[in-house]
Amino acid sequence: MKIQVSLIPEEGRRLQYTLEGDWYREMLQKGGAIEFRIRPAEVSVAIHKVLDAVTLDIQVETALDLGCGRCLEPFELPVRGGFRYTLVPSRGPEEQKEELSDEDISFGYYQDDLIDLDALVFEQILLQVPMKPLCAETCRGLCTQCGANLNAGSCGCKPGAVDSRLDALRNFKAKKQT
Numbered sequence: 787m788k789i790q791v792s793l794i795p796e797e798g799r800r801l802q803y804t805l806e807g808d809w810y811r812e813m814l815q816k817g818g819a820i821e822f823r824i825r826p827a828e829v830s831v832a833i834h835k836v837l838d839a840v841t842l843d844i845q846v847e848t849a850l851d852l853g854c855g856r857c858l859e860p861f862e863l864p865v866r867g868g869f870r871y872t873l874v875p876s877r878g879p880e881e882q883k884e885e886l887s888d889e890d891i892s893f894g895y896y897q898d899d900l901i902d903l904d905a906l907v908f909e910q911i912l913l914q915v916p917m918k919p920l921c922a923e924t925c926r927g928l929c930t931q932c933g934a935n936l937n938a939g940s941c942g943c944k945p946g947a948v949d950s951r952l953d954a955l956r957n958f959k960a961k962k963q964t
C-alpha cells in the first residue's frame with residue numbers, strides 16, 4: 787500500500803487492509819533472506835497531515851512462523867503492536883541517513899509525494915523478531931549427546947557421561963586446590 791501525500795484530505799484518512807502472501811519478500815535487500823514467515827497481517831492506519839508533515843498511527847496484528855533456537859521446532863509467535871511515524875518530505879539524499887527515533891515515535895522522510903506504508907509495517911514487524919526465538923521459556927532443547935528433543939521426554943542419556951572436556955576441567959580444578 788502506497789499513500790500519495792497530496793491526496794490526504796485535511797480531516798485525515800483511515801485505512802484498513804490485510805497484507806498476505808509474499809508481500810514482504812520484495813522489502814528485503816537484494817540477496818537477503820529471513821528465517822521466518824509472516825502470516826497474513828491486519829493493518830489499520832490513521833493518517834493525518836499538517837502542512838507537509840504526515841503522521842501515521844499504525845496498528846498491526848499478525849503472527850510469525852519461527853524456528854525455536856533451542857529445540858529447532860517450528861512455532862508461531864503472535865505479533866501485535868501500535869506505533870507512530872512522523873514523516874516529512876526529503877530535501878536531499880543526505881537526509882535519508884539520519885533517522886531519529888524514540889521508543890514509540892519514529893521520524894523519517896518520504897520522497898516524491900509517496901509513503902510506502904508496507905515498508906513501515908515490515909520494519910516494525912522485523913523489530914519484534916527476537917534475537918533468539920524460543921518456543922517456550924521452559925524449552926528444554928535438544929540432548930547434546932543424541933540430539934533428541936527433550937521436550938518430548940527424557941532420552942536416557944546420562945548427563946555428563948560423554949563430555950570429557952568437563953571432566954578435564956574438573957580434574958584441573960581439583961589439582962589446583964591440592
Ligand SMILES: [Zn+2]
Nearest residue numbers: 854857921925
Ligand atoms: Zn523449543
Ligand SMILES: [Zn+2]
Nearest residue numbers: 929932941943
Ligand atoms: Zn540423549
